[in-house]
Amino acid sequence: MFDEIVDRRGTHCYKWDRLQDACGVDPDEGIAMWVADSDFRNAPPILEALQGMVDHGVFGYGYDDAGFRDAICWWQSTHHGWQVDPDWIIPTQGLGHAIGMILDTYTGLGDGVCFFTPVYHEFRGKTEKGERRPVEIPMARDGDRYVLDFDAAEAAMDPSVKVLIFCAPQNPSGRVWTGEEMRAVAEFAARHDLIVVSDEIHSDLIYPGAKHVPMAKAAPEHADRIITINAASKTFGIPGLRTGYAIIEDPDLRAAYQRRMRMTEYSPATPGIAATKAAYSPEGAEWVKDLVVYLDGNRKVFDAGINAIPGLWSMPLESTFLAWVDFSGTGMSRDEVMHRVRDVAKIGVNLGPAFGPGGETFNRFNFAMRRALVEEAVARLQDAFSDLQ
Numbered sequence: 294m295f296d297e298i299v300d301r302r303g304t305h306c307y308k309w310d311r312l313q314d315a316c317g318v319d320p321d322e323g324i325a326m327w328v329a330d331s332d333f334r335n336a337p338p339i340l341e342a343l344q345g346m347v348d349h350g351v352f353g354y355g356y357d358d359a360g361f362r363d364a365i366c367w368w369q370s371t372h373h374g375w376q377v378d379p380d381w382i383i384p385t386q387g388l389g390h391a392i393g394m395i396l397d398t399y400t401g402l403g404d405g406v407c408f409f410t411p412v413y414h415e416f417r418g419k420t421e422k423g424e425r426r427p428v429e430i431p432m433a434r435d436g437d438r439y440v441l442d443f444d445a446a447e448a449a450m451d452p453s454v455k456v457l458i459f460c461a462p463q464n465p466s467g468r469v470w471t472g473e474e475m476r477a478v479a480e481f482a483a484r485h486d487l488i489v490v491s492d493e494i495h496s497d498l499i500y501p502g503a504k505h506v507p508m509a510k511a512a513p514e515h516a517d518r519i520i521t522i523n524a525a526s527k528t529f530g531i532p533g534l535r536t537g538y539a540i541i542e543d544p545d546l547r548a549a550y551q552r553r554m555r556m557t558e559y560s561p562a563t564p565g566i567a568a569t570k571a572a573y574s575p576e577g578a579e580w581v582k583d584l585v586v587y588l589d590g591n592r593k594v595f596d597a598g599i600n601a602i603p604g605l606w607s608m609p610l611e612s613t614f615l616a617w618v619d620f621s622g623t624g625m626s627r628d629e630v631m632h633r634v635r636d637v638a639k640i641g642v643n644l645g646p647a648f649g650p651g652g653e654t655f656n657r658f659n660f661a662m663r664r665a666l667v668e669e670a671v672a673r674l675q676d677a678f679s680d681l682q
């Protein structure tokens with residue numbers, strides 16, 4: 294089912310229709326491996342739910358839907374063993390929106406917002422757009438994976454830092470943090486009186502051997518400062534429906550967010566609510582199991598092909614469909630690497646430096662696409678770097 298060809302060109306699709314403008318790659322001959330969304334047809338329960346709305350034919354106002362909250366509670370409980378009270382849930386327009394709302398609610402102009410890098414570029418983006426101060430804490434390396442450097446984190450702290458945004462699982466490296474690591478982050482936040490935002494959008498695409506532990510479950514004694522943000526969007530390929538959720542257990546913390554939300558008159562769009570409910574269902578769960586098996590296959594094809602090119606190295610992933618590839622072993626300049634990736638292989642990627650310190654020699658490749666296209670991308674990269682073979 295995931296091998297089906299779904300041509301997204303000409304569908305107002307950011308990833309494919311902006312490929313030329315953003316990456317300098319012609320979509321008619323290129324491969325879009327940037328933007329973290331997937332090219333697969335959506336799961337049948339989602340399509341049925343949306344088709345039902347179209348057949349009904351009226352797109353009137355909706356309301357804050359108890360079924361949406363119940364579906365989230367069911368999903369978190371069955372997939373992550375976390376018992377969430379429906380009252381803790383606040384719908385959002387997605388996680389970017391939630392991060393903006395959080396910074397707006399709990400910080401002021403010039404306040405510090407910290408995060409471990411390299412990381413999803415919009416942590417820095419939202420901080421800067423809101424005229425807050427990004428405080429970047431480079432992660433350390435333990436062999437072939439990243440670890441958190443709390444000495445560096447301590448050194449970066451000052452009283453103006455108010456929020457820590459944590460990516461769990463980690464984009465771009467695919468690290469799945471252990472319960473102890475999650476707990477250590479919450480403890481660090483408590484030591485410095487930070488609100489900690491745990492971005493768990495990638496928590497349902499976990500490869501065999503790893504296990505995601507929600508931060509609020511790993512560190513329940515710090516619930517008064519934890520805001521979890523999540524969505525069905527990455528897993529189910531529905532980010533265009535712009536629906537996610539924040540889970541805030543602490544009543545005072547939650548009240549502040551809700552006040553801001555009421556003032557901006559945000560309410561979720563009905564198709565996003567319907568799709569999330571349909572996704573977070575037993576049928577949706579079965580579909581995700583198949584998806585993870587398929588993505589695991591893509592990951593193996595991609596990594597084997599990339600690691601066969603001398604000088605290129607794909608970091609082993611525990612989660613996500615985003616491969617993090619280091620080009621430093623080629624000894625080439627970034628311009629030369631990008632010339633080969635963009636102009637020779639004709640592949641659009643996310644540039645490593647955008648993810649902050651630690652990303653300088655990397656690029657990020659999204660392989661959430663049919664296997665044949667992943668194989669094609671690998672073959673093109675092998676050709677583009679064939680002088681290194």
Ligand SMILES: Cc1ncc(COP(=O)(O)O)c(C=O)c1O
Nearest residue numbers: 329387388389390413464494532
């Ligand atoms: C870690 C992380 N958080 C948030 C987002 C964006 O979420 P949304 O589309 O809901 O704004 C992404 C998208 O790539 C992401 O990787």
